[in-house]
Amino acid sequence: MTKPHDDNEQSHVDRREFMAAAAGMAAAVLAAHETNAAGHASTPANFAPEDRVARPVSAGSRILITGANRGLGFEFARQYAELDTRIIATCRTPDKATALQELAADNPGIVIEKLDVTDLENIDELATKYAGEPIDVLLNNAGIGGGAENQIFGKLNYPVFFEVMSVNVVGPIKMCEAFRKNVEASNLKKMITVSSSQGSIAEVMMPMLYWYRSSKAAVNMQMVNLALQMRRRKVIVGLVTPGATATDFIPEPFRSRIPSIRQPEVAAADMMRNIDRFTLENSGSYFNYDDTVLPW
Amino acid sequence: MISKLPRKGIDRIRWLLVVSVSGLLLAMLLPAVAQEASEDLPYIPTVLITGANRGLGLEFTRQYVDRGWRVIATARRPDAADDLNALAEKHPGLVIIEQLDVQDFDVIDALSEKYADTPIDILLNNAGINGGARNQMFRKLQYEAFDEVLLTNTIAPLKMSEAFYENVLASQQKKIVTVSSSEGSIGGATQPRLYFYRSSKAAVNMLMVNLALQLKRKGISVGMVNPGPTDTDFMAGLPKSMLRSPTDAVADMIRNIDGLNLETSGTFWQYDGTIIPW
Numbered sequence: 001m002t003k004p005h006d007d008n009e010q011s012h013v014d015r016r017e018f019m020a021a022a023a024g025m026a027a028a029v030l031a032a033h034e035t036n037a038a039g040h041a042s043t044p045a046n047f048a049p050e051d052r053v054a055r056p057v058s059a060g061s062r063i064l065i066t067g068a069n070r071g072l073g074f075e076f077a078r079q080y081a082e083l084d085t086r087i088i089a090t091c092r093t094p095d096k097a098t099a100l101q102e103l104a105a106d107n108p109g110i111v112i113e114k115l116d117v118t119d120l121e122n123i124d125e126l127a128t129k130y131a132g133e134p135i136d137v138l139l140n141n142a143g144i145g146g147g148a149e150n151q152i153f154g155k156l157n158y159p160v161f162f163e164v165m166s167v168n169v170v171g172p173i174k175m176c177e178a179f180r181k182n183v184e185a186s187n188l189k190k191m192i193t194v195s196s197s198q199g200s201i202a203e204v205m206m207p208m209l210y211w212y213r214s215s216k217a218a219v220n221m222q223m224v225n226l227a228l229q230m231r232r233r234k235v236i237v238g239l240v241t242p243g244a245t246a247t248d249f250i251p252e253p254f255r256s257r258i259p260s261i262r263q264p265e266v267a268a269a270d271m272m273r274n275i276d277r278f279t280l281e282n283s284g285s286y287f288n289y290d291d292t293v294l295p296w
Numbered sequence: 297m298i299s300k301l302p303r304k305g306i307d308r309i310r311w312l313l314v315v316s317v318s319g320l321l322l323a324m325l326l327p328a329v330a331q332e333a334s335e336d337l338p339y340i341p342t343v344l345i346t347g348a349n350r351g352l353g354l355e356f357t358r359q360y361v362d363r364g365w366r367v368i369a370t371a372r373r374p375d376a377a378d379d380l381n382a383l384a385e386k387h388p389g390l391v392i393i394e395q396l397d398v399q400d401f402d403v404i405d406a407l408s409e410k411y412a413d414t415p416i417d418i419l420l421n422n423a424g425i426n427g428g429a430r431n432q433m434f435r436k437l438q439y440e441a442f443d444e445v446l447l448t449n450t451i452a453p454l455k456m457s458e459a460f461y462e463n464v465l466a467s468q469q470k471k472i473v474t475v476s477s478s479e480g481s482i483g484g485a486t487q488p489r490l491y492f493y494r495s496s497k498a499a500v501n502m503l504m505v506n507l508a509l510q511l512k513r514k515g516i517s518v519g520m521v522n523p524g525p526t527d528t529d530f531m532a533g534l535p536k537s538m539l540r541s542p543t544d545a546v547a548d549m550i551r552n553i554d555g556l557n558l559e560t561s562g563t564f565w566q567y568d569g570t571i572i573p574w
């Protein structure tokens with residue numbers, strides 16, 4: 001994938017980008033007032049007709065999933081496999097991922113790779129291994145909640161905050177950095193992150209999950225930036241949410257306290273439908289499982 | 297203790313001396329407590345400010361002390377804080393300088409122990425860093441910088457709130473305020489930049505909204521303010537004509553802080569009093 005003039009282009013782009021950032025900052029300073037008063041200020045970008053067409057995942061599409069061994073990640077792998085896609089199913093400990101191994105045994109389109117998203121070198125190594133291979137959908141699914149007991153005001157467990165940030169925020173943006181060229185070289189060109197409605201600041205009704213919530217608000221911010229950044233390269237960036245789902249993520253006794261809890265099959269299918277909805281035009285949106293757009 | 301009181305004349309004098317000197321020291325160390333004890337004096341509100349040595353923090357100190365408030369002005373390096381020291385000299389007893397690096401949670405805890413029993417009307421989380429634009433360019437993200445930014449801008453304000461919660465609760469105004477930034481508005485982003493800084497401010501907004509709900513029942517209100525682009529070291533390099541003066545920025549934020557109450561708790565204010573969308 002490395003082109004001969006790549007380094008040159010890289011530093012050139014960096015400089016240009018830095019200047020653009022500085023200029024952007026200055027412009028923002030001037031526009032600060034209007035932008036904020038207007039609420040949401042969308043860039044009046046010019047989209048070509050094809051930029052408005054939603055292109056769904058289909059047979060042959062290549063998808064990379066993080067945390068594919070259980071929960072929603074596994075369900076993504078299972079349902080995408082049914083569409084005859086080619087899947088790079090990553091997980092921290094492939095040896096122990098028996099369900100995923102069985103799935104892969106039945107589906108030659110699935111390749112299992114070892115990946116801990118907090119290990120940035122591990123991410124780079126995997127990206128090197130796949131250099132030159134297009135990836136249609138980069139699906140950042142791996143995430144942790146951090147344990148409700150560590151996020152109670154009065155006995156906040158601060159080291160856990162950094163663990164949560166490293167899996168839920170650094171992991172996804174680093175994946176996007178490392179696999180940028182793979183996605184750019186693909187047909188669908190999507191970078192999707194599984195966020196959570198808990199990341200919506202506007203929808204906070206009860207104080208809880210300080211770490212988890214701020215990690216999802218933070219990753220939302222990163223992905224909105226990335227959507228703006230990748231627009232001219234035609235890469236689509238999206239945020240999806242599953243709704244409260246019965247995975248290990250919501251253990252008992254919490255699970256039975258949520259009457260509206262959904263099954264992983266349904267939650268993954270809902271997110272897949274929303275992933276298909278993304279276009280360059282709506283890139284950067286925060287799609288809830290029920291097809292509505294969540295407020296930030 | 298009583299039985300050990302010295303009885304002989306000379307001992308008694310020495311004892312009295314010890315008592316009165318330590319009483320004096322106590323009065324000097326804990327002016328708030330001393331002041332509260334004498335009921336004739338009017339209540340002097342107290343604000344604790346982080347990063348009070350320069351920029352907006354220094355200006356906050358200046359304006360609150362001009363209002364007759366007592367300011368616990370914290371700084372990482374008090375000996376190097378010339379402007380702040382000068383201000384403290386000018387207003388003895390009203391500007392109290394304390395050493396505090398908000399990244400050091402042990403020091404936060406020690407300071408809160410030192411001030412146990414001192415009511416703090418406003419806890420003002422002002423200290424913040426932008427992390428350097430060069431560290432936050434996609435494809436060259438420097439993740440160590442992200443940790444620094446999160447620690448200072450996101451987590452420290454919550455840790456401060458946790459540590460000084462009792463002090464705020466014991467005060468009259470009962471306010472916790474964080475200087476956020478319109479860069480933290482996710483819906484307001486129109487150009488990609490400052491990945492870390494922006495997400496640190498979005499994240500602290502989320503924390504403070506949770507805290508607002510958490511502390512409402514206790515009568516504590518929690519707010520976020522934004523100075524707008526202001527001429528401090530923070531914006532070094534940008535043309536001054538584009539920037540607001542710290543005097544105006546702080547006067548505006550103080551006006552918003554004055555308007556903060558239990559009903560408006562959890563609001564994120566633009567300097568002009570409008571509300572910034574998340």
Ligand SMILES: NC(=O)c1ccc[n+]([C@@H]2O[C@H](COP(=O)([O-])OP(=O)(O)OC[C@H]3O[C@@H](n4cnc5c(N)ncnc54)[C@H](OP(=O)(O)O)[C@@H]3O)[C@@H](O)[C@H]2O)c1
Nearest residue numbers: 067070071072092116117141142143196244245247248249
């Ligand atoms: N379930 C819900 O109600 C719900 C609601 C909103 C959003 N979400 C989001 O949905 C996503 C998936 O959650 P889930 O419900 O499927 O949770 P889950 O059942 O707990 O599964 C979490 C997955 O993430 C993986 N993971 C954790 N840390 C990792 C790391 N450092 N590197 C690589 N993989 C790691 C886990 O791998 P191991 O098996 O190795 O631990 C596991 O595969 C998360 O981003 C979560 O925030 C879930």
Ligand SMILES: NC(=O)c1ccc[n+]([C@@H]2O[C@H](COP(=O)([O-])OP(=O)(O)OC[C@H]3O[C@@H](n4cnc5c(N)ncnc54)[C@H](OP(=O)(O)O)[C@@H]3O)[C@@H](O)[C@H]2O)c1
Nearest residue numbers: 347351352372397398399422423424477525526528529530
């Ligand atoms: N200026 C603007 O245009 C603008 C716009 C929006 C928001 N803000 C926010 O306003 C706040 C104040 O910014 P400013 O413009 O006054 O910036 P500044 O002039 O750069 O001052 C930053 C202050 O924060 C202190 N600080 C940094 N890290 C610290 C730490 N670990 N512990 C304790 N203090 C620390 C600095 O202390 P040292 O002197 O020891 O470094 C300094 O006192 C920040 O939260 C910033 O995000 C500023």
